Structure formats: structure tokens, C-alpha cells
Amino acid sequence: MTIDNMKAASFKDSTFEDWQGKAKASLKGKPIKSLYTTTYEDITLKPLYTKDDLPDELAEALPGTPDYIRGIHPLGYNSEPWHIANRLFYKELPELKEKMHSALSKGQTAIAFDVKPDLFRDQGRLVEFLASFKNDYPLCLNAGMLQTPLLAALAIAGKEAGASIQASGFVAADPVAEASLNGGFPAEENAFFTEWAMVLKEADQQMPQLKTVLVNTVPYHESGANAVQELAAGMAAGVYLLQKLLDQGWELKKALSKIVFHFAIGSNFFMETAKLRAARILWSKSAEAFGAEPEDRKMIISAETSSFTKTIFDPYVNMLRAGNEAFAAVLGGIQYLHTGSFDEAAGTTSPFSERVARNTQLVLKSEAHLEKVADPAGGSWYIESLTRELAEKAWEKFLEIDDKGGIYETLKSGWLQEQIAKTAEGRELDIFKRKKSIIGTNVYANLSEDVSEPQVQKRKNEYMGGSLADSMNMIVSEDSLLNRFEKVEQSFAPLHSKRLAQPYEKLRFRANVLEKKGLRPQVGLICLDQLKKHKPRADFISGLLSAGGIHAKRSEEIKTIEEALHFIKTSGVGQFVICGDQSAYTAFGPELALKISKEYDVKLYLAGIPDDNESEWEAAGIQEFLHIRGNAYQSLSSMLQEMEAGINAKA
Numbered sequence: 001m002t003i004d005n006m007k008a009a010s011f012k013d014s015t016f017e018d019w020q021g022k023a024k025a026s027l028k029g030k031p032i033k034s035l036y037t038t039t040y041e042d043i044t045l046k047p048l049y050t051k052d053d054l055p056d057e058l059a060e061a062l063p064g065t066p067d068y069i070r071g072i073h074p075l076g077y078n079s080e081p082w083h084i085a086n087r088l089f090y091k092e093l094p095e096l097k098e099k100m101h102s103a104l105s106k107g108q109t110a111i112a113f114d115v116k117p118d119l120f121r122d123q124g125r126l127v128e129f130l131a132s133f134k135n136d137y138p139l140c141l142n143a144g145m146l147q148t149p150l151l152a153a154l155a156i157a158g159k160e161a162g163a164s165i166q167a168s169g170f171v172a173a174d175p176v177a178e179a180s181l182n183g184g185f186p187a188e189e190n191a192f193f194t195e196w197a198m199v200l201k202e203a204d205q206q207m208p209q210l211k212t213v214l215v216n217t218v219p220y221h222e223s224g225a226n227a228v229q230e231l232a233a234g235m236a237a238g239v240y241l242l243q244k245l246l247d248q249g250w251e252l253k254k255a256l257s258k259i260v261f262h263f264a265i266g267s268n269f270f271m272e273t274a275k276l277r278a279a280r281i282l283w284s285k286s287a288e289a290f291g292a293e294p295e296d297r298k299m300i301i302s303a304e305t306s307s308f309t310k311t312i313f314d315p316y317v318n319m320l321r322a323g324n325e326a327f328a329a330v331l332g333g334i335q336y337l338h339t340g341s342f343d344e345a346a347g348t349t350s351p352f353s354e355r356v357a358r359n360t361q362l363v364l365k366s367e368a369h370l371e372k373v374a375d376p377a378g379g380s381w382y383i384e385s386l387t388r389e390l391a392e393k394a395w396e397k398f399l400e401i402d403d404k405g406g407i408y409e410t411l412k413s414g415w416l417q418e419q420i421a422k423t424a425e426g427r428e429l430d431i432f433k434r435k436k437s438i439i440g441t442n443v444y445a446n447l448s449e450d451v452s453e454p455q456v457q458k459r460k461n462e463y464m465g466g467s468l469a470d471s472m473n474m475i476v477s478e479d480s481l482l483n484r485f486e487k488v489e490q491s492f493a494p495l496h497s498k499r500l501a502q503p504y505e506k507l508r509f510r511a512n513v514l515e516k517k518g519l520r521p522q523v524g525l526i527c528l529d530q531l532k533k534h535k536p537r538a539d540f541i542s543g544l545l546s547a548g549g550i551h552a553k554r555s556e557e558i559k560t561i562e563e564a565l566h567f568i569k570t571s572g573v574g575q576f577v578i579c580g581d582q583s584a585y586t587a588f589g590p591e592l593a594l595k596i597s598k599e600y601d602v603k604l605y606l607a608g609i610p611d612d613n614e615s616e617w618e619a620a621g622i623q624e625f626l627h628i629r630g631n632a633y634q635s636l637s638s639m640l641q642e643m644e645a646g647i648n649a650k651a
Contacts, residue, residue, distance in 0.1 A: 016050055023047070039271065040226040040423055043389050049381040055388045063374045067284040069277050069387060071333040072298040076374025083169075084361045085110035085140035085302070085336040089349050093122060097129050103354070104137060107362045110169060110336060112140040117462055120149055120481045127475065130157035138169030140302060140336045142214055142262065145186070145463040145488070147173040148199050149481045152471035155206045167207045169336075170260045170302070172214035176237045178461075180219050180411055181497070183490030186463040189408070195465055197248035200258065202468035211300065213241055213258045221264040222308045222497035223417075224424025227275045227390055232397035233416065234261060235282050236407035242290065253296050256287060262302040265325040265332075267309045272325065273377050274386040276301060276332025281391045282398070303329040304338035310345040311501040313449055313508060314440025318342035323360050330370050331377045337361060345499060347454040412492045420495065431500060432633035434547075441501045442632065445508075445546040453509045461488040503633055504547055510640050511549025519647045522551040523605075523639060524573040528558050528580030528589075537607035538579040541626060548636030561592050568600055574646060575639055577605040577626060585610050590620040597621030603642060605635075 023032055035047040046053075061067070064074030073080045086108060090096035096113055104111075111133055119126055130153055143150045154167055175196060179185050185192045200212045217234040225233070238259065245255040261279065265272045280299045287297040305325040310318045319342045326339045339360045341353035365371050377383045401410050410416040430436040437443045462485040464471070474481055511521040523545055527534040534557075542552040555567040568576060578585075578593065585606075590613070593604055597620065606622045614625070626635060 016048070016052070019048055039268070040426060041228045041271070041390065041393060043386070043393070049385055051381060053381045053385040055384060063378075066294045066297060068280040068298055070375035070378055072280070072300075074374070076333075076376075077330075077371035078374060080335070081109075081365070081371045082330060082334050083110040083138060083140065083336045084108050084358060084365075085112040085338050086341075086354065086357055086361075087112045087114055087304075087338050088354070089114060089344075091118075093119060093125050093129060097132070099354075101132075103358065106355070107358055110138050110140040112336075112338060115141055115143045115146050115150055117146065117482060117485060119146075120153075123153065123475045123478065123481065126153050127157045127160065130154050131160055135166060135168070138336075139167060139171050139210070140169050140338075141171045142216065143171050143173050145173070145178055145182075145461065147171065147212070148466065148468060149464050149471050149475075151199065151203045151207075151212070152468055152475055154210075155203070155468065156472055156475055158207065166209050168209045170211035170214065170300075171203075172212050172258075172260055174214040174216035174237065174241070174262075176240060176407055176411075177214070177216035177219050179408070180416075180495045182461040182488040183492050183494040184488065186465065186486065186488045192465075193244045194248060195467075197245055197250065199468045200245075201250075204254070204258070211258050211260045213245070213255075214260055214262055214302075215241065216262045218262060218264045218304070219495050219497060220420060221266065221306065222499075223420050223495040224308070224427055224498070224500075225420045226423045227266075227268075227271050228393045228397055229420055229423060230263070231275060231279055231282060231390065231394035232401055233407060234263070234279065235286055235394065235398045236401040236410075238283060239286055239402075240407045242287075246290075252290055252292055256292055256296045260300045260302055262304070263329075264306045264308065265303050265329045266306045267321060267325065269324055269328045270383055270386060271390075272328040273332045274383050274390050276303070276329065276334065277377065277383070277387045278391040278394060280333070281387075282394060285395075301332075301334045302336035302338075303332075303334045305329070305340045307340060307344065307497075308499055310340065310342075310499060311438060311441045312346045312454065312505050313451055313501075314444075314446055315342050315346065317440050318345065319356060319360075322357065326360050327364060327368075327370075330364055333375070345501075346451070414493055417493060417495060427500060428503065429631075432503070432631050433629065434544075434632050438501050438504070441504045442547045443543065445543075445549075447546050447549065447551060451508075451512075453512070462486065463488055507547070507633070507636050507640060508549040510644070514640070514643055514647060517647055519643060520551065521549055521640065521643055522553045522573055524567065524571045524576040525552050525554045526558055526564050526567060526576055526578045526592075527555050528578065528584040528592075530557060533581045533584060534579045537581070540628070541577050541579055541607050544626060544632055545636070545639075547632060548640060550636065550639060561588065561595050564592055564596065565599060568596060568602065573602075575603040575605070575642060577607050578622075579607040582608075582611055590616045593617060593620035593622055603639075 020032060037045045061069050063070040063076055088099045090099060150171055154171060158167060203212055215234055215238040217230045220230050220233045242255055283299040284297040305322040309321050322339050329337050339357040341349040341357045343349055343353045370376060401407060404410050404415060431438060431442055434442050464484045514521045525538050525541060527538050538554060545552050553571055553573055558564045596604060603623055604621050605624050605626050606617055607626055609625055609627050610617055624635060
């Protein structure tokens with residue numbers, strides 16, 4: 001072939017039907033639909049997406065134009081980079097001050113920290129701390145139930161630092177999210193919002209650039225909700241809070257300018273990217289229904305990497321999880337981002353883990369160059385299609401919430417909690433059966449780890465009401481604000497934040513307790529015949545046991561019943577799993593199990609499912625079959641319970 005012919009050559013266009021033909025040949029008779037998967041959002045994912053999957057209404061959308069699917073700025077992060085807003089953890093205010101100045105000098109670009117009552121023990125130092133940042137950095141603070149005193153301290157800090165100081169960013173609260181976790185508002189609904197709207201109005205007069213209304217979807221996410229439920233609850237909460245401000249006489253444009261949305265970003269990379277893109281569409285449509293102008297329908301998004309997906313054991317894997325989630329958030333088009341430290345799940349952080357968390361975003365900015373591209377997810381037929389499906393399903397769910405009286409009514413009735421609980425149960429069952437892997441926890445667990453059970457930090461549902469002016473007067477007069485905090489009483493069942501790995505972590509801690517009491521948690525593996533025959537199932541069982549903190553004690557190659565009985569007699573273990581291939585099971589398996597059951601009072605399991613003779617095995621004394629489709633969590637919990645009963649009997 002000549003050079004000219006090579007230049008003129010082209011590849012033949014391939015169609016979706018061509019791909020289907022190749023796929024069918026590879027599947028050897030299985031249907032194409034065997035490659036399809038269904039998500040927790042009830043969205044069917046295809047193995048291949050083409051240009052035909054690109055929705056027509058999205059094909060010509062541009063960044064910075066309604067409905068803002070591709071971002072709220074025409075040039076994306078080129079004109080407005082996202083802010084690195086990692087929340088800093090601290091015990092005392094001096095520690096926070098030192099850590100914050102250090103973080104800002106090393107790449108952090110927003111002021112973010114946990115807002116807790118201890119901040120107000122030394123009100124003078126708090127004001128001094130807030131004043132020290134002047135106009136250099138935006139604030140990124142979810143103030144929660146402590147919004148009023150924090151706004152008061154910030155207003156005084158601005159006055160003391162000079163008239164030129166104008167706080168930017170947000171010091172915001174979501175009363176609905178707080179109510180979902182506390183079981184109700186701290187006061188009668190209308191009275192509470194009358195007071196809250198007044199506080200926000202006072203804050204706007206003194207700090208007009210500061211946003212003060214948060215729509216926080218994290219409680220729904222951390223309770224196990226899927227992306228559709230998160231989006232629907234978020235939109236319903238946004239509409240509810242917007243309407244409350246309008247009812248208090250706020251102008252629509254002003255009310256919209258005060259709102260920030262906050263999302264947790266989970267482990268399903270493409271789903272989370274599409275979630276943020278769909279959120280902007282939904283909010284634009286919602287604001288349009290109120291009569292808002294296009295410029296006022298932009299959604300400001302703050303995000304954080306999910307704590308729901310993080311683990312206490314094998315914590316360094318959390319770096320990968322957080323990196324994946326941060327990447328998805330940036331592709332989705334956020335304005336503020338908190339990247340969690342890898343040891344946060346254990347209730348602590350270190351300078352090293354905080355540095356890694358901060359550098360995760362710096363790598364995305366400076367080395368992955370994500371701040372150089374407008375709408376980096378644009379043009380992906382998969383993400384575009386997923387965005388449309390999420391938006392459509394979330395809108396339907398939002399309308400369902402609206403028909404039931406809105407977000408707060410569905411919380412009071414318990415309907416929303418029930419909807420989320422169903423999804424959470426599905427997620428939990430999948431990790432119990434290990435259909436979904438949590439590396440280092442329910443698969444590939446490392447039993448050499450020495451991890452202490454962290455103390456459970458109880459959520460403080462303390463609230464301080466009153467006007468902003470009253471709080472400012474108390475700070476100036478040095479009266480203690482702490483005396484005004486009140487506990488919120490429950491009026492409905494609240495949501496409960498959790499982590500997906502917690503059930504397995506509890507198993508590991510139960511195993512640790514046994515070890516401390518002098519009983520090594522272990523199960524004997526009766527390995528039948530040659531290594532190559534029993535190894536696959538023995539390895540599977542060893543991996544399964546490790547997820548519960550249980551050690552596997554393997555026998556040598558067992559070829560006779562007598563050898564098996566000797567292993568049981570000398571092992572010092574009370575539970576055993578018979579491991580071998582089907583030929584060994586057929587040869588003398590049930591006979592072996594029957595002999596063991598007659599001579600020893602032990603609990604017997606079988607690795608795998610035998611061929612058509614389960615009843616024979618059960619009659620011989622096998623109490624459970626351990627296999628890839630079984631409920632691993634249930635089996636491990638039962639084994640530990642047996643060990644706990646044994647050690648309690650000895651005591």
C-alpha cells in the first residue's frame with residue numbers, strides 16, 4: 001500500500017447492531033440483557049452508550065446558560081475555580097486558629113471548620129479569630145443550630161476589623177436538615193421561621209455578600225438514600241425554605257441569592273457526577289416556577305466526600321475513596337469542596353491525613369488540570385443519559401413529596417424516612433451478602449490490624465434562638481452565650497446517619513473483645529484431599545472469616561476420616577468448615593460429617609453447595625452451607641455468638 005493510499009484509508013463506521021453481534025458471539029448464547037445492571041435508583045445501566053443516547057435538549061446546551069447542566073459559568077473553573085474548603089477538626093480555639101492559618105498557607109482557599117458550642121466559651125477570642133482573615137478568604141460554614149451566635153460573632157468581627165471588611169461565602173443553616181436529625185424544630189414551625197427570617201434579614205443588612213440559607217442533603221445521603229431520593233428531598237427542602245422566606249416578606253431575587261446547596265458525594269463515580277448536573281437542572285426549573293429570572297436560577301453547590309462510604313479498618317483505602325469522590329464532585333461542577341481525611345471514620349485526624357486530604361484537591365487542580373476545562377463531563381453519552389434519567393426520576397419523586405404536603409410533612413408522617421430506609425436495607429443486604437465489596441472490611445480484611453473501637457460522639461441538638469442584635473449585645477457585654485443553648489425535643493422519628501461498613505466493623509470489635517478475654521476467635525478448616533483440590537474453597541472461607549475478625553486454622557491434607565478426627569481433637573476449636581472439591585464431597589463427605597457429629601460436640605459448616613444432596617449433608621450434621629450467594633454477615637455473627645456463649649459459660 002502506498003503512502004497516498006494509507007492517507008486515504010478510513011475505518012469502517014460501526015453501528016450499535018455491529019456491537020450487539022460481537023457481544024452475542026462472546027456471550028455464547030446468553031442474552032445481551034445479562035450485561036445490563038440496575039442501580040439503587042432503579043436506573044438500568046447499559047454496557048454501551050452511543051450518540052443516540054444523548055438527549056436532544058442537552059445536545060446544544062452550553063456552560064453558563066440555563067438550565068445550567070454544564071455549570072453556572074461560561075468558562076467553567078477557568079474564570080471561577082472551586083474553593084478547597086476542608087473542614088478542620090479541633091479541640092480548642094487556639095488549636096483551630098493555628099491549624100487554619102497553616103492550611104491556608106498550604107493551599108486551602110476557604111475558611112471551613114466544625115461549628116460546635118465550645119467555640120463560644122471564649123467569645124472575645126472567637127471574634128478575634130474571625131477578624132484575622134479580613135477579606136482574603138470566603139467562609140464555608142454549615143452553622144446548623146448555632147447560626148445565630150456565629151453570625152453575631154462574625155458581624156462584630158467585621159465591625160472591629162473595619163468597615164472595609166465584608167464577609168463572603170456562606171455561614172448558613174438548613175432548619176429542615178437539622179429537624180430531620182433532631183426529630184423536629186426547636187419551636188413551633190411558624191414562630192421558628194419568623195424568628196429565623198428576621199435573623200437572616202439582620203445579617204443581610206450587615207453582611208450583604210454572605211449567603212445564609214443552606215439546603216443540606218447530607219442527612220438523607222448518610223441515612224442510605226439513593227441519588228433520586230437525595231435530589232428530590234433537596235429540591236423539596238429548597239422550595240420549602242424559599243417559600244418560608246417569601247412568606248416573611250422577602251423579595252424573590254434576594255431570597256434566591258442567599259441559598260447554597262450542599263451534597264455528599266458517594267462512591268458511584270458517574271452517578272455522583274450526574275447527580276450534581278441534574279441538581280442544577282431541577283433547581284433552575286423550580287426557581288423558574290417561582291418566576292425567577294435566568295441569572296437568579298443558578299445553583300451554588302458545596303460538596304463533601306461521603307462519610308457513609310468510609311471505614312475504620314484499613315483506613316488508607318479511604319484515600320482512594322475520597323480521591324474518587326472528589327474527582328466526581330469536580331466533574332459535576334461544584335463551587336466549594338471538603339475532602340475528608342482518611343482517618344475521620346475513627347473519630348480523629350492527624351496533620352498527615354489532613355495534608356493528604358488537602359493535596360487531593362491540589363492534585364486535581366494543578367496536575368489533572370481540571371480547573372482548565374469547562375464542563376469536563378460534557379459529551380459523555382453515558383453521563384448525559386444518566387443526567388437526564390436522574391433529573392426525570394427525581395422530579396417525579398419531588399412532585400410526590402409535594403403532593404404529600406412538602407418535605408416537612410413527609411418527615412413528620414415518617415413517609416420519607418420509610419422510603420430512605422427501604423433503600424438503606426437494600427444496600428445493607430448487598431454488603432451482608434458481599435454483592436457489594438468494601439475493600440478491607442467485608443473483603444480482603446487485614447486481621448493484623450490493631451484498631452480500637454472509637455467512642456461514639458453523640459450529636460448535640462442544642463439551639464440558641466433570639467435576634468442577631470441580642471446575641472451581638474451579649475458578646476460585647478461578655479455574657480455567656482452557652483447559657484442560652486436549649487435542647488430540641490423530638491416530635492417525630494429522626495433520620496440516623498451511619499456508615500455502610502459499620503455492621504462488619506462491629507463484628508471485628510466483637511472478635512477483638514474475645515481476643516482480649518483470652519479466646520482467639522478462630523474456625524478450623526478441614527481441608528480434604530490435595531492442596532489444588534481444596535485450596536479454592538479454603539481460600540474463600542479464610543477470606544469470609546477474616547471479614548468477621550475470625551482466623552482460619554487450616555488442617556494438613558485430609559485423606560481419611562481418622563485424620564480429620566485427629567485434627568478436630570488437637571485443634572482446640574469448636575467450629576469447623578469442611579473444604580474440598582465436589583469429588584471429595586462425593587467420595588466420603590457426608591460420612592465424614594456424620595462421624596464428626598457423633599464423636600464431637602462441634603458446629604459443622606460446609607464450603608460451597610453440594611450437588612443435589614443437601615438433605616444428606618444436613619442429616620449428617622452440617623448446620624450451614626457457606627457459599628458466594630450466602631449472607632456472610634449473618635454467618636459470621638452466628639459464629640461469634642457461639643464463641644461468646646462458650647467464653648461466658650466458662651466465666
